[in-house]
Amino acid sequence: MKIGFLGLGGMGAAMAANLIKAGHQIVVWNRSPGAAEPLVELGAIAAVTPVQAFDVELVISMLADDASTRAVLLDSGALASAKAGLVHLSMATLSTAFVGELVELHREQGVEFVAAPVFGRTDVAAAGKLNILVAGPEAAIAKAQPVLDVLGQKTWPLGDDPLRAVAVKIAGNFMIASAIEAMGESAALVKTYGVAPGEFMEIMGNTLFNAPVYRNYGAQIAEQRFDPAGFRLVLGLKDVGLALSAGHEQRVPLPLASVLRDNLLEAIAHGDGELDWSALSQVALRKSGQL
Amino acid sequence: MKIGFLGLGGMGAAMAANLIKAGHQIVVWNRSPGAAEPLVELGAIAAVTPVQAFDVELVISMLADDASTRAVLLDSGALASAKAGLVHLSMATLSTAFVGELVELHREQGVEFVAAPVFGRTDVAAAGKLNILVAGPEAAIAKAQPVLDVLGQKTWPLGDDPLRAVAVKIAGNFMIASAIEAMGESAALVKTYGVAPGEFMEIMGNTLFNAPVYRNYGAQIAEQRFDPAGFRLVLGLKDVGLALSAGHEQRVPLPLASVLRDNLLEAIAHGDGELDWSALSQVALRKSGQL
Amino acid sequence: MKIGFLGLGGMGAAMAANLIKAGHQIVVWNRSPGAAEPLVELGAIAAVTPVQAFDVELVISMLADDASTRAVLLDSGALASAKAGLVHLSMATLSTAFVGELVELHREQGVEFVAAPVFGRTDVAAAGKLNILVAGPEAAIAKAQPVLDVLGQKTWPLGDDPLRAVAVKIAGNFMIASAIEAMGESAALVKTYGVAPGEFMEIMGNTLFNAPVYRNYGAQIAEQRFDPAGFRLVLGLKDVGLALSAGHEQRVPLPLASVLRDNLLEAIAHGDGELDWSALSQVALRKSGQL
């Protein structure tokens, strides 16, 4: 299939490479063109403008946030140039409000909009093992399925309303941040009673919390290993902000997300914004005078 | 070994039964004597007073809280009657402040105090599959080990200061409550976007949060199945209170625990105190007008 | 002076009327033209477009929020049409981010931008007794001073950076909301001990908290008198949101504002959004099962 791909950050580049390896013809676009080069070497065509990447059978966007997606898809005229029947897989983590706007604009243009946000970091993307949440028109998803099968280990269908997949992605990231905060506060607490954070996380990660999120972040927290960042703390603030905004739209108070937001801001105010977001755990140590 | 056992609630009764089955001679005591009867049928001796249950080689206490432990161990004269060299396994979830006091009183009496709180509900206790956190004098733990091996699937040693095991137990329960709150807020959020809580928990429990805590509580939350209670919400408030108190003693602010406390109070104010503590998730639904 | 006035809501209409009475020539504009009629009867000229209201010596904007200000000042071409040297008094409560953008756009256009947000509701505006926070170029403020003297009882100068006045206005509203929340939680607490909220507020308002904010809102809370709204609760949420956004920009966590936000959302979820924002106090009653 001829596939357009916009956004070649860590995630996007890994995903596009997998599509090429699977035999698809890929037209790639990125704001800074350098990111396209390794993919061109693999066989991708470099688009000069977003419009060009939309002249395909299926287009995937994996841009950083609402603002960059708006710039690349809307302000550039790319969506406005799209032919009716095109399928657009929106795989980035965007706000519910903006996705609602995109759904409407795609309908007007006659383009099929499918939300397909993912769980997994760049290493998971590179291995083609993402978990993909998908929601949109049934026929469009069916058309996209071979592509999704290349990118992920499993696709989780959530019906025909794209907002559903967006909401689940946002809630999932909020739950990860909550787990990091719970580990951070707990580790700061037990430390004052003489228990090393690593000792604590070892027990938790092998009993009640025997899940990758707890084992991986638990080890990072225990070892204070936040650099290089798997997922930058400033992006964590962005994502918790998406949860708060989604809650705001539907009048759902999220007191735990409010605590996360406050503590992520505190972390950034102390210079930890570019570290991995598990550095959120340092805030509990700082508050208790242990840092 | 001749073992005293004080406190025959759901947990204690199941644990004492396992000790009898393993061939130990057990002297049981409970405030309301009826609870001792099934164990006597299995071969236990019913003590008339706590003092009698302390006239053994090793005594286990599994009472409800600080207050009942104080009444049964201290006010009754049981500890004061104990012979030097007795090993006392304190397996209930108590406050760090009170355990600090107990440590001192046992030292004065010449009794070995070992904190051995557990993770696991009554079904896990009945199966002898508890995870046991243990801290205290090395020789005393060694003496208790055969008993611990009957009661649990694994013993997690935490050194010679009993407070360490207590702190880990309290932090672990705090982390469970945090997970319930995160699931509750998330489920309330995605519901407003048309995603059934069960659908959401199914995805989470099979991907990032593939751990018993999330799968079990997630299913309860999705099905709104809170009765009968595996662990009553009022006890959850007690345990979050223990985390806040432990933090207070060491000047560790726990903003997430504060949110939990407020929401557990709100649940109780609305009549849900005797339900399973996963009913904490109802609070997010109520706040957002979905209940 | 020939003065343009955009935005004739409750506040704007009262302010414009005072300027007419003081002998100024006023060119008024409002999205729905009906609001201009009473002022035209008093002698105002009705502008057909925002551009027309900018063809004056000094223009005042008092629009609802960032979005309407953007539409009326920027999208309409009004600012782009303005002559160099015009003074623009921005008296609405806007976000720090948007005012930062306005400052830059005015500089490019050669228009003097003065932020002059106010404390006081419509009755205070009608009486010409507003407290006006002002910040901007010294000469521009000097030119505007006679106008400010008509509108307010006192002008509080805050220097030449318009953002300073904006920040103080936002922080002031945040402090009012905090006071309402504190009264609401306190009233809910003492009520469970048999103290009528009115009795409690009477004591507070005549001792430690002998200030208009506490006496007025305290009486409303005690009498549960929230309709008609002096300031609608949904606007309160907007303003607390401005505080959180201003804090976000500068990395200042505001945990108290986070609590306010959550509780205002809860109030709106229960249908109280159009009531006076002192209805925030109902949330504490609801949480404690007293409503």
Added chain:
Amino acid sequence: MKIGFLGLGGMGAAMAANLIKAGHQIVVWNRSPGAAEPLVELGAIAAVTPVQAFDVELVISMLADDASTRAVLLDSGALASAKAGLVHLSMATLSTAFVGELVELHREQGVEFVAAPVFGRTDVAAAGKLNILVAGPEAAIAKAQPVLDVLGQKTWPLGDDPLRAVAVKIAGNFMIASAIEAMGESAALVKTYGVAPGEFMEIMGNTLFNAPVYRNYGAQIAEQRFDPAGFRLVLGLKDVGLALSAGHEQRVPLPLASVLRDNLLEAIAHGDGELDWSALSQVALRKSGQL
């Protein structure tokens, strides 16, 4: 009247001195006897034991907290020695739970228990200008009225249930702490926009928040003048804890009090416990990296 007075801290000593000056015969007791000396010079009789101070017509207790009140009134046998008909004015800030216990014990002893907590610091006490909240049996209050008139500028009657006065006192202190927190967060916010905290507090204290609490604490916050302490921060934590406990008893969540508790703990963790409790405002500066 022959009056017993227990507890000669800053507040108690000032109050007892005023009673002597007003011509009453005072029997004073304090844990450390040195505090009684200046009063003996003024004419007081020094009691050797609390029992002696209870052998009077009216006894006043002004001890530090629940624990010291329990020790001095109950453990010493003082209450048990009291004659039926004695009136006991409890003027300290105690928990609702403990006052409930005291009410019951006094009833059994036939002693009239009147709760009479006060608003005002030591300088206000010395001037006889306290605001006194009073609740208890009508006849007992009538008997105490001449004494209350010496101590305070005004007595606020709250009915016959002593818990009412206690609840109002606790809620009042909670409101002061909330005001300090709101000022602290606001000052930290405006500072990042170039507004000096003193400039901000000047405006607030002369407009919306024209009350002693805001003017006095606002000046302290602006000048970072926290030493010597008018009211120590550790006592503030005690009092916010009383609000949380009172809410716990009646199932009233107090999210704002939870924020205060967390931030007061953070202040103590950073060594500010002995400063004036307006140093709570430093926490917002620290969180935002401005300290």
